[in-house]
Amino acid sequence: MxxxxxxxxxxxxxxxxxxxxxxxxxxxxxxxxxxxxxxxxxxxxxxxxPGAHNAQDVTFAQRMIPHHQQALEMAELAAGRAASARVEALAARIEKAQDPEIKTMSGWLKAWGEDVPMAGMDHSGHAGETGMTGMMDDKDMSALKKAQGKDFDTMFLTMMVEHHQGAVEMATTERSKGEYAPATGMAGDIVTAQNAEIKEMNKLLGKS
CATH class of the missing domain: 1.20.5 (Single alpha-helices involved in coiled-coils or other helix-helix interfaces)
Structure with a gap:
């Protein structure tokens, strides 16, 4: 039991x-x-x-790409036309800085599913309407292509100052209204670099 x-x-x-x-x-x-x-x-x-972005970021990239493309077109003309070695060196720096930025902004637009402006498209006729301030029209570009020596230098510097001022204006808007950090960061770099180049070009033009 x-x-x-x-x-x-x-x-x-x-x-x-x-x-x-x-x-x-x-x-x-x-x-x-x-x-x-x-x-x-x-x-x-x-x-x-994907990284958070807003309509301003898209607008910035879509406008700055053709703006940069025209700057590259202008800079490429300096080789063989410029009389001043300093003007030619400045043009080379502009090419070196802006070409990679075009590629970067194109990558953003592709990632966002937005249209990427194509190289060679004519934006000069409606630049003011689209907000791309500082763009040269066909007459300006034709005159620059025909210029040589000191005339080219003066024309190039005068046009590029105006062109840079337009880029700075667009970049300033992006810095205050954009949301995508890489885009606002690039905008800040553009403001700093191009303002410095504006001062440099004005000195070459004999302006204070």
Missing amino acids: IITRTRAVLVALTATAALALTACGSGDDTAHATPHSGAHATASASATT
């Missing part, structure tokens, strides 16, 4: 321990799996979420 009761107690204890272990194991699995799954989902979502 004693043996039977002892066995019954042992069976009951064994069953209770088994249930406790099962419950503990289930609780641990759930506790570890849920946070891990949630963190993984959050990380995946963050990786695929």
Whole structure:
């Protein structure tokens, strides 16, 4: 009788321990799996979420690309036409700075699913309407292409000062109204660099 009761107690204890272990194991699995799954989902979502941007960022890129493209067209004319080595060096710096920026802004627009302005498109006729201030018209560009020596230098510097002023104006708007950090950062760089070049060009023109 004693043996039977002892066995019954042992069976009951064994069953209770088994249930406790099962419950503990289930609780641990759930506790570890849920946070891990949630963190993984959050990380995946963050990786695929594009950087926040607004309409101003799109406008900035779509206007600054053709603006830069015309600056490159003007700068490329300096080789073989400029009389001053300083003017030719300035033109080379403009090319070196603005070509990569065109590529970067084009990449943003593609990532956002927006239209990318194509090189060679004529934006000069409606530059004022689209907000691309400082753009040269066909007459200006034709005159610059025909100029040589000191005449070219004066014309190039005068036009590029106006062109840079337009870029600074657009970049200033982007800095105050844009949302996409890389775009507002580039805008800040444009303001700093092109304001410095405006001062340099005015000195070359003999202006204070």
